[in-house]
Amino acid sequence: TSTSISSDDMSTIVQMPVRVNPPPAEIGEIISPGCASFEIATPIWEAPVMLNPTADLLYPIFQDALEMLTLTHAAFIHQDPSGLDSAAVLGRSIHKRETELTEGLLGGPAETAPLRFIPSHVERIGDALEGVIRSLREMEAEATPFTDGGIQEVRNLFDRAHGLLECARDLTRTGNQVLARHVELESMRFQEVASSYAEAHEARLIEGVCQPQASSAYLAILDSLREVTRHCRQIAHRVAATRLATPGQAQAR
Secondary structure: OEEEEOOOOOOOEEEHHHHHHHOOOOOOOOOOOHHHOOOOOOOOOOOOOOOOOOOHOOHHHHHHHHHHHHHHHHHHHHHHHHHHHOOOOHOOOOHHHHHHHHHHHHOOOOHHHHHOHHHHHHHHHHHHHHHHHHHHHHHHHOOOOOHHHHHHHHHHHHHHHHHHHHHHHHHHOOOOOOHHHHHHHHHHHHHHHHHHHHHHHHHHHHOOOOOOOHHHHHHHHHHHHHHHHHHHHHHHHHHHOHHHHHOOOOOOO
16 A cells, blocks of 8 residues: 655645545535534635645544444444444554554645644544443443443433544534534533533442442443543644634634
8 A cells, every 4th residue: 555645836635545535525515413503604725725635534534433433332322232343343444544644644745734643533532432342342241230320321422422523523624613612612511521420420339329340331431432532622623723724714604
């Protein structure tokens, strides 16, 4: 596999084999359901810097992470580990893609510098989801029961994490400043919600409502999902630093 990135005065051209080649975001495009309140009202890239081709190369690794998150979420909801093998395969795919993408981006022009380490953040997200896989497999092996409250809390965090990861993916493609701020705020809110859930879990444990054998699995899943959203926030910081995200070029309607 060969990877090359070159630049001239007008654009950044990237050549790299990818499995998915989505169209670039267009004027008026509504981005993903997790970010449904945001719409691209004006073009957010222009000559001489055109980073969108580079950003689109990151789309497949994000899709792998999103599918991995979906599979682990489904395994938790349905208490069915059958999808975890597929999720583990996606984790390995993310590791491979990260290496290829980072090698290509490190050899690119200065304009791509803020995007160079986004693949490593997605890889860390994959690592966190591998932690979820381990927790779910342990729960299955030990027949670990969660309370109704614990189940609802974890489901809510899965939903929030999925929405934030979708937004991080879309942000990488569009550079929308409003969306970057949304990811930042929602990631912080996620941490607050997860902390409140951890406190509620401790209260249930003290009251004897929650069984001790479920405690480590519950907290491990919370910590793994926190790590997912922490890296979503880091991605937002990096994309906001690019010239894609110039104030005034993008706005929410």
